[in-house]
Amino acid sequence: MATVAKIPVIDISDDSQDQAQVAKELVEAAIEHGFIYIKNTGKDIPAEDVDGAFELAKKLFKETPVEEKQACTIQKNNRGWSAMHYETLDPKNQRVGDFKEAFNFGEPSPQGLLQQPIPPTISSSSAFITDFHTSCYRLSLRLNTLLGIGLSVTPPSFFTSAHLRENGASGTILRLLYYPAQSSITSEEGEEKSDGDVRAGAHSDYGSLTLLFRLKGQAGLEIQTREGEWVPVPVCPPGTEDDAQPPILVNIGDLLSYWTNGLLRSTVHRVVFPGAGAGASEGSNGMVEGESGEGERYSIAFFCHPVGTSKLEPVPSERVRKFGEENGQVKKNGERKMLTADEHLMSRLQASYLKLYEDEKKE
Template sequence: MASVAKIPVIDISDDTQDQAQVAKELVEAAIEHGFIYIKNTGKDIPVEDVDKAFELARKLFKETPIEEKQACTIQKNNRGWSAMHYETLDPKNQRVGDLKEAFNFGEPSPTSPSILQQPLPPSILGDQPFITHFQSLCYRLSLRLNTLLGIGLGVSPPDFFTSAHLRENGASGTILRLLYYPPASSLSDAATEEDVRAGAHSDYGSMTLLFRLKGQAGLEIQTREGEWVPVPVCPEGTESDPAPPVLVNIGDLLSYWTGGLLRSTVHRVVFPGSGGSNGVEGETAEGERYSMAYFCHPVGTTRLEPVPSERVRKYTEEQQKQGKEVINGEKKMLTADEHLHMRLAASYLKLYEDEKKKWEDLKA
């Protein structure tokens, strides 16, 4: 395995910076890597809120009776509890389903912002105000990033991406997901360390905000050469920051929307190396692992028409001249909801079995 992933670290917390330059750096990282570290100085996402969210995850996965979680099993609205092996992110190559548990929280009620629109285990019913508060923090950060991407791509109007993600413009597939990966020592005979914690995949939406804990290894990205490299929780230069940087990655929808210019990079979570080491100093995959992902999606009715950007237009024209397939070049114009459900049907095989042909036809 090569050295660790060389992903840029960008600080967007200083309002005195040249925003055009910050936007340029963000776009270049999104094109080249598809992943960007955003320094977490505590301004956008307070450290104490990140800590509290991880404590909530521990209560949900370790203290909540399984019967309570089963009563909230994930539905086709992509909200609820996903048990071990329930999700299969790489069905062509996985022997068993993902070795993880997850709980998806959808957007809060538009009329009661501190109330979630889904069943919850009794153990966390009282945590709804905090959950919706944390969602709002992630939402505001994702809007800032969408604004910067619009500036960096020279989109006209500049708020093209931002307005497409505004809650007041309609419901979306945006999800806050808490994740728990049990330690290798707890695996049953049906699963081994040769299996993956989360299969190789790219994310579905516009972008993902990923929060991780220091010392917990496992995330890898696939380079353009097809090699798997680890992604440190704290890249060089951030070890003394108040919290690990937020890892942002471009999703399939935004890549599709920009004609493939912005890169949606394949990644996975594994039990790496001998003894659980992934080659990153201070990190190990031997114990349990937690993470939190905020999957940002546009309003569901948004039509994924080619982005009004000269840079995007020139990129797609160049692809056509080279005889390459042009993403988002179909005659059928997808909405954000159609794009999302197509991907969900591929990951939750049992849940979407009855709709499989419908989404395959849409994709074709």
């Protein structure tokens, strides 16, 4: 079995806990790993809602006619259906696009309505989608508040305020993901799988933070260590195997890294075909005890983004300032153009959705 990522598990569910201590633990995990397991968040996102979201994903990817999904093909606003191989997360190193399907749901309207077309087969679930989206949004606000406290940002609500829906639109996305079983991948999906191919290419996330929901027993996620090695991330870390729901995996995105002079780590990660060959971790077979890479894989990701006009300049924090000075980030910040959140997102999307932007050029 593979050596696995040793990511801390932090319980944020008890309001009687010392919030400053919880905030400190979150920050230290974000600095060291860029990933954090969040346990016992049932009050934020009930277990039955997570189950419902996975059932919706199965209905969308397995029961919905392809014609319905094609009518909702992803647009430049990053909403809609991404077909097999349509997205390429690591274009410099991938032979073909990702072996996955995805469907992105953008922010609901102030009235709680979806602001995009969805397949008729799942139209009855639109209210559930917006409710689940909002639950994830609220949990993301809590985490942003705790990170602000842990970094002694002035004011501590800095991160939270930058993400408030009432302050403007953002690129926040709720994404359902489906990775077909290795045995089912044929030329019908557009490409045969070869050794070295991956389900999702190596990348860091584009937003501020990500909430990731996974199913027990389904292997594939790996992170890159500071030494450059790839190690798998268990769905259930030690001590959580008997929990009804796997803990939510939180990872720091590019924008929190920019805001903190690189102090918070936006860790590169990927999804592989675990097992002998085919993108497994070097020096191991990429497998975690109790997990399998043979069958289908589903996951749900909530990509939290700040308001699109937010500037990616270092936050008012003494720890962030000192880290930037010690690592030369302050000088680099002065030499580069100060991007907004939307500008960063657009540059990453153009690199990932090659076909979408190539088709535009042809037109």
